[in-house]
Amino acid sequence: MAAALPRCCGCKGVRTCLLCEGERDGGTAGTLYPKKTAHFIYCLETGLALGTEKSGFAGWAFPFPGVAMIKDFVSADEETELVRLMDQDDWKLSQSGRRKQDYGPKVNFRKQKLKTGGFDGLPSFSREIVHRMGQHPVLERFLPVEQCNLDYHPERGSAIDPHLDDSWLWGERLVSLNLLSPTVLSMSRDSNERLQLLSVAQQGTRNSPPNDPVPRDPEDTGSRRSVPCDQVEVAIHLPARSLLVLFGAARYQWKHAIHRQHIESHRICATFRELSAEFCPGGKQGELGQELLEIALSFQGKPV
Secondary structure: OOOOOOOOOOOOOOOOOHHHHHHOOOOOOOOOOOOOOEEEEEEOOOOEEEEOOOOOOOOEEEEOOOEEEEOOOOOHHHHHHHHHHHOOOOOEEOHHHOEEEEEOOEEEOOOOEEEOOOOOOOOHHHHHHHHHHOOOHHHOOOOEEEEEEEEEOHHHOOOEEEEOOOOOOEEEEEEEEEEOOOEEEEEEOOOOOEEEOEEEEEOOEOOEOOOOEEEEOHHHHOOOOEEEHHHEEEEEEEOOOOEEEEOHHHHHOOEEEEOHHHOOOOEEEEEEEEEOHHHOOOOOOHHHHHHHHHHHOOOOOOOO
């Protein structure tokens, strides 16, 4: 029997990309998640998730806490230089058509064990990025101990499944720098709770331009509406060169994903993670956390 040819991607199990789907003659495109019926778009100015006309929720909204965005966090020239420096190191094949570079400790999240061996810090080109982060109030005292660069390309059908990041090792704030092209981060929950919606008026006021959404107290209209949480998907539009911070409910309750159809051109995402309370001073593994921070912030790292 002939030996199996090596796969041209890093997909495992049920996950697939366009490359391995082509090898299967157009086989099933990975895990099929239930389609959401209630679509909302996050509004950065109001902090509301606004219902879309397409899904029949136009004029309705709900507060969506735990999101901060800094537009144009890096300049176009800085973006070009960052990508050039990333490309000097090897990219490893990853799941669902992605490539990755990991700068962090080796971790077994299931067994809650980690090793510092092989980890020699974040990359040198991130020193200025981390310093700049700390100048923003939402990132006060943010000290990242891990950086993961992910490379997305439409020709590979790149995507990432809905997931919650680990909370044993990683702390409150997840920070992602979106490079090269805009995309959409899709937020969803598996909860069977119902979300109570607010009626909104599509008209301007003295303090808002025309067509800006203005929350209206449901008591004023006598109207009420709710929607099953597990039917809701909230789209957060990410401009190129923007920095996104997820915390609170957006970090711990809402899963985040990048759907294949939202990768229209080459995109790189650099995600930075801080330590959980267990690894901070006074925590159960505070000494180990301090060791990890000292390594990370030496900025001498290569991908592990």
